[in-house]
Structures are given as structure tokens and as C-alpha cells.
Amino acid sequence: xxxxxxxxxxxxxxxxxxxxxxxxxxxxxxxxxxxxxxxxxxxxxxxxxxxxxxxxxxxxxxxxxxxxxxxxxxxxxxxxxxxxxxxxxxxxxxxxxxxxxxxxxxxxxxxxxxxxxxxxxxxxxxxxxxxxxxxxxxxxxxxxxxxxxxxxxxxxxxxxxxxxxxxxxxxxxxxxxxxxxxxxxxxxxxxxxxxxxxx
Numbered sequence: 001x002x003x004x005x006x007x008x009x010x011x012x013x014x015x016x017x018x019x020x021x022x023x024x025x026x027x028x029x030x031x032x033x034x035x036x037x038x039x040x041x042x043x044x045x046x047x048x049x050x051x052x053x054x055x056x057x058x059x060x061x062x063x064x065x066x067x068x069x070x071x072x073x074x075x076x077x078x079x080x081x082x083x084x085x086x087x088x089x090x091x092x093x094x095x096x097x098x099x100x101x102x103x104x105x106x107x108x109x110x111x112x113x114x115x116x117x118x119x120x121x122x123x124x125x126x127x128x129x130x131x132x133x134x135x136x137x138x139x140x141x142x143x144x145x146x147x148x149x150x151x152x153x154x155x156x157x158x159x160x161x162x163x164x165x166x167x168x169x170x171x172x173x174x175x176x177x178x179x180x181x182x183x184x185x186x187x188x189x190x191x192x193x194x195x196x197x198x199x
Contacts, residue, residue, distance in 0.1 A: 001137045003071070004051050005061045008043040028086050032062060032072055034093030039070075045086055052077065052086065055126075057104050059134065060091060071134065073100055094134040101167065103127040104138055106174060110146030114177030119150040125174045128156070132164035143174055150179050 008030065011018070019029050022042050032039040041064055051058055051074060062070045076090040094100060105127050115121050128141055138161075143154055157170035166172075 001057065001059050001134075001139050003059045003061050005063050006043050006047050006051070007063045007065075008041040008047075009065045011040040011042055014040050023085075023087070028089055030089045030091060032070060032091045032093060033075070034072070034095075035070075048086060048089070055105050057102060057137075057139065059094060059137070062091060073102055073134075096134060099131050099133055100137070101129060101131045102137055104130050105140050107140045107142050108175060109142050109144050112145045112148040112152075112177055114148050114150040114152055117150060118180055119177040120180045121145075121148075121175065121177050123175050125156075125168075125172065128174070129167040130164040131167055136163040138164065145175060148175070148177050150177050152177055 071094040072091040078087040153176040
């Protein structure tokens with residue numbers, strides 16, 4: 001999985017006044033969990049642009065001003081309810097031998113025959129939660145829809161992998177093609193033509 005480097009500064013003071021001052025300076029207060037003790041740091045708001053405002057999943061290298069570089073994953077993020085500015089981010093430290101949970105984007109591949117015949121495709125799960133060792137986290141989960149006809153569904157069970165575990169039931173629907181009025185009308189016309197030919 002691709003990684004993004006976030007350059008941060010260790011925070012000595014973590015009170016409300018210090019936090020407010022950081023936000024006024026367009027810095028985001030962050031906490032890194034998973035180590036011996038939580039580590040507080042801050043980073044410029046713009047540094048998170050390619051991590052937060054993207055459909056892709058990434059791990060993070062937290063590059064601190066005390067010389068430490070820590071591999072981590074974004075765990076939680078808080079936005080301002082009105083301005084949508086980032087208020088706070090929690091990270092979780094990665095260890096090579098410790099599985100981690102992450103939401104991975106789903107990418108559809110191929111053209112669905114059901115959609116070409118007038119059906120409506122419903123993309124129910126654009127992201128799937130997986131649990132894996134950091135080295136086995138996928139960039140995305142590819143779902144082949146080239147055999148998906150009207151009434152067809154692709155389930156989590158259809159895209160299982162030995163590298164990671166899905167945190168969804170096997171019968172969770174990822175994508176499906178439902179019939180539409182156009183598809184029904186087309187089918188009726190085909191049946192009428194067949195019947196007329198038979199007569």
C-alpha cells in the first residue's frame with residue numbers, strides 16, 4: 001500500500017488554549033496511539049489534503065521534528081460541523097507483526113451485461129473494512145462485473161483473499177444490477193416478437 005509522509009511537531013502542551021492556538025495557526029492537533037504511550041503532535045492542515053480528501057487508502061509515515069519516523073494508519077478524524085475544517089486526527093502506530101483494520105476502496109472492473117440491457121447498477125459498498133498485517137493491506141479491492149446480469153449480485157464471499165480478512169458477513173452485497181422499467185419493456189417486446197414468430 002502507498003504511504004504518505006506527514007511532517008509534524010511534537011506537542012508539549014495539550015490544553016484547550018494550546019489546541020485553540022494551533023487551530024488558529026491552521027495546524028491540526030493529532031494523537032498517535034499504539035506505542036508505549038500516546039504521542040501528541042501537530043501538523044499543517046494542508047499536509048492532510050492527499051490523505052483525507054481522496055477515495056484512495058494510504059498508510060502514513062509520521063515524520064516528527066524530534067527525529068522519529070513512525071509508520072501509522074489514520075484511525076479517526078473529527079471535522080468542524082459548519083466549516084468542515086479538520087479539528088483533530090487520531091493515528092494508530094503500525095507494527096509489522098500486528099494486524100490492523102482499515103477501510104479499503106472498491107474498484108469495479110469490466111462492463112455489466114445487465115446494465116447494457118437497461119438494468120440499474122447499485123454500488124452498495126464503495127469501501128470494505130479489512131483486517132491484515134500492514135504489509136498485506138491492499139491498495140484497493142477489484143470487483144469484476146463483466147458477468148453481472150440483471151438480478152445479479154456480487155457478494156463479499158466472491159472477492160475473498162488469503163492476504164486479508166473482511167469484517168463483513170459473506171452475504172454482504174457489494175454491487176448488484178436491478179431491473180428497470182426500460183429493461184422490463186424490452187423483455188416484453190422480445191417475448192411478443194418470439195410469440196408472433198411462433199404463430
